[in-house]
Amino acid sequence: MKWRGIRADTKEIVEISSTGKLISDIRVIEGEATGLPWISAGWIDLQVNGIAGYDFNGRQATLEDVEGVTRALHGKGVAAYLPTVITGEFERMRSGLSTIAQACRSGKFAADSIVGIHVEGPYLSGEDGCRGAHPREQVRDPDWNEFLRFQDAAEGRIKMVTLAPERAGAIPFIEKLVAEGVVVAIGHTMASGEQIADAVRAGATLSTHLGNGSQTLLPRHPNYIWHQLAEDRLWATFIPDGHHLAPPVLKAMLRAKLDKAILVSDCVKFGGMKSGRYESLIGAYVELREDGRLCTVENPDILAGSAYTLDRGITNALLYSDMDLSDAIDAVSYRPAQVLGATSLGRLEEGASANFTIFEMDDSTRALTIRETVVSGETVYRHPIV
Numbered sequence: 001m002k003w004r005g006i007r008a009d010t011k012e013i014v015e016i017s018s019t020g021k022l023i024s025d026i027r028v029i030e031g032e033a034t035g036l037p038w039i040s041a042g043w044i045d046l047q048v049n050g051i052a053g054y055d056f057n058g059r060q061a062t063l064e065d066v067e068g069v070t071r072a073l074h075g076k077g078v079a080a081y082l083p084t085v086i087t088g089e090f091e092r093m094r095s096g097l098s099t100i101a102q103a104c105r106s107g108k109f110a111a112d113s114i115v116g117i118h119v120e121g122p123y124l125s126g127e128d129g130c131r132g133a134h135p136r137e138q139v140r141d142p143d144w145n146e147f148l149r150f151q152d153a154a155e156g157r158i159k160m161v162t163l164a165p166e167r168a169g170a171i172p173f174i175e176k177l178v179a180e181g182v183v184v185a186i187g188h189t190m191a192s193g194e195q196i197a198d199a200v201r202a203g204a205t206l207s208t209h210l211g212n213g214s215q216t217l218l219p220r221h222p223n224y225i226w227h228q229l230a231e232d233r234l235w236a237t238f239i240p241d242g243h244h245l246a247p248p249v250l251k252a253m254l255r256a257k258l259d260k261a262i263l264v265s266d267c268v269k270f271g272g273m274k275s276g277r278y279e280s281l282i283g284a285y286v287e288l289r290e291d292g293r294l295c296t297v298e299n300p301d302i303l304a305g306s307a308y309t310l311d312r313g314i315t316n317a318l319l320y321s322d323m324d325l326s327d328a329i330d331a332v333s334y335r336p337a338q339v340l341g342a343t344s345l346g347r348l349e350e351g352a353s354a355n356f357t358i359f360e361m362d363d364s365t366r367a368l369t370i371r372e373t374v375v376s377g378e379t380v381y382r383h384p385i386v
Helices: 063-074 090-104 109-113 144-153 170-179 193-202 224-230 247-260 310-320 325-330 334-340
Strands: 002-007 013-019 022-028 038-041 043-048 078-086 117-120 158-163 183-186 235-238 261-263 276-280 284-288 294-296 356-361 368-375 378-382
Touching (some): 078 109, 078 368, 090 144, 144 158, 158 170, 170 183, 170 193, 261 334
Parallel strands (some): 235 261
Antiparallel strands (some): 002 013, 356 368
16 A cells, blocks of 8 residues: 655655555655645544544443544544543443453454553542542542452553542552553642652643643642643643633743643544533543533533544644644654553554544645545545545
8 A cells, every 4th residue: 555645754755565564665766746635643642532523431431432443533634543431330441441441352343553552541630620520438548459340441551640649559550560561650639749749759740631631710829730841851742622721821832841741632422413402421521612621511611531632632732832734743653652662553654554634734724634634555535435
């Protein structure tokens, strides 16, 4: 198989060939770029809760949910992702993890696109604001035996855990996770600077949706957002949907993290749905507004995830920050692959996974149109010709 386009990183016109699931050749072509799409390593989203009515965090996640999310993400340029299972009662979380694992064994579309599972909670702060839409009655202290049962249900696929380092027992828990090859992220926390430093020393390497999952009012300084921004050993994910972080805040935070900034969607099942009020297992009742803001009805200041996907996030990052196209694509491909330790992903190089996102960009609005998504050398989405 062969694909031709303009590399988003080097701006060279290339023809990329694959053999099986890997890139076998990349050839630079001389010629006119007019009419050619952009091509990049396949995009990776580290935080996806659902989309288009499909949900990993419903009362009973199904194989249809996993396939539905995967196919919808392919249409948005996402080649690989981490399904995200969030705080809840043990059996609901266990069931969701088991269903995702079953889908990965099925040999269908989800198998090559799911590169691990992200468990966000339940070991988070119980404080209002910090816990976000996570149910207060279900957040709890880390429990290693419980996590092992989660990992058993996931058949070893839990690759990332987001937790609050101030919870009792969190530091030794982090050490055990890291020893098992699990990426530890700090999130939904009100940890002190010392507690954050302890978590990093124990092996935490990432901040989950930094700037969110926090109290609505904070001391100017110090606070847990500044501490994480200033911690050079921490990567950080950001939700660039225009609602989680105001444009000037996103711009400043991306400047602070530079090449350790990663863009995620945090998309939930309401992504792509009509505006209105919906019942949700997470957050009770939520409202999706016409401008795309998704918040809890009880407290509109509390967001309930995002209704946008990475393509829209890249556009916003280009509009609101100093990022150029190469930098923004790096933040959804190479950098998340680095965090995961997935060295075959996020790169356009011979021998790397044949995952590509092929797209066009409007020069004035920066809006992206996905033309084709390729996973393991196979086209899983192609834009319909009108």
